[in-house]
Amino acid sequence: MTKTSEASVRGARVLDEVIPSRPSRAELYVMGRQLRAKFPRRSHAEWKPSKGRIEPLALIKKSDEGRLPELVPIRHGRMFKSPFTFFRGAALNMASDLATTPVTGARVQACGDAHLLNFGVYATPERRLPFDVNDLDETLPAPWEWDVKRLATSFVLASRSNRLTEVDARDAALACVRSYREHMAEFSRMPALGVWYASLDVEDVLTADKGP
Numbered sequence: 001m002t003k004t005s006e007a008s009v010r011g012a013r014v015l016d017e018v019i020p021s022r023p024s025r026a027e028l029y030v031m032g033r034q035l036r037a038k039f040p041r042r043s044h045a046e047w048k049p050s051k052g053r054i055e056p057l058a059l060i061k062k063s064d065e066g067r068l069p070e071l072v073p074i075r076h077g078r079m080f081k082s083p084f085t086f087f088r089g090a091a092l093n094m095a096s097d098l099a100t101t102p103v104t105g106a107r108v109q110a111c112g113d114a115h116l117l118n119f120g121v122y123a124t125p126e127r128r129l130p131f132d133v134n135d136l137d138e139t140l141p142a143p144w145e146w147d148v149k150r151l152a153t154s155f156v157l158a159s160r161s162n163r164l165t166e167v168d169a170r171d172a173a174l175a176c177v178r179s180y181r182e183h184m185a186e187f188s189r190m191p192a193l194g195v196w197y198a199s200l201d202v203e204d205v206l207t208a209d210k211g212p
Contacts, residue, residue: 103143112138115154
């Protein structure tokens with residue numbers, strides 16, 4: 001064995017010791033089913049305020065800290081317009097309320113403010129127009145459930161603000177979470193680089209809207 005090959009073998013052994021082996025997809029599936037049994041869907045169906053819940057307006061004032069004082073009244077005025085506009089400006093409030101809800105323990109780099117108006121189109125250096133999250137100023141490690149719940153709630157409130165029926169609001173929220181579930185299932189079968197490069201361009205959306 002040459003010195004180069006010996007060094008490669010030693011390096012591989014070091015990596016094996018430092019980097020733990022990743023569970024297979026089948027093992028991850030079993031782990032997910034176990035978490036589902038521990039935290040079934042119905043455990044997320046209801047929310048009740050905790051006994052020590054912080055007063056909502058106090059959290060709004062807390063979120064005003066560090067902002068330009070002359071712009072704070074404008075922010076409050078915009079939030080006052082409707083339940084949906086209040087919701088948009090109250091990410092801290094929702095995070096505080098979600099902190100007492102069931103979570104599986106799987107954490108992600110969460111958007112932190114995943115409502116439908118924080119998704120849109122932006123230009124890339126390659127002159128593409130992908131549709132994606134376009135507001136990441138509050139991103140932090142958090143339970144994945146928080147982003148999904150905030151996004152689904154935003155569809156309900158936006159539907160009500162646009163005077164749609166409760167049936168329409170429910171259908172919009174269900175379509176939202178169904179799309180999340182289906183795409184996560186698709187991503188789970190893809191290699192890491194495949195997920196990294198997965199995207200949805202505006203041209204694809206426009207083509208889909210036209211139908212066959």
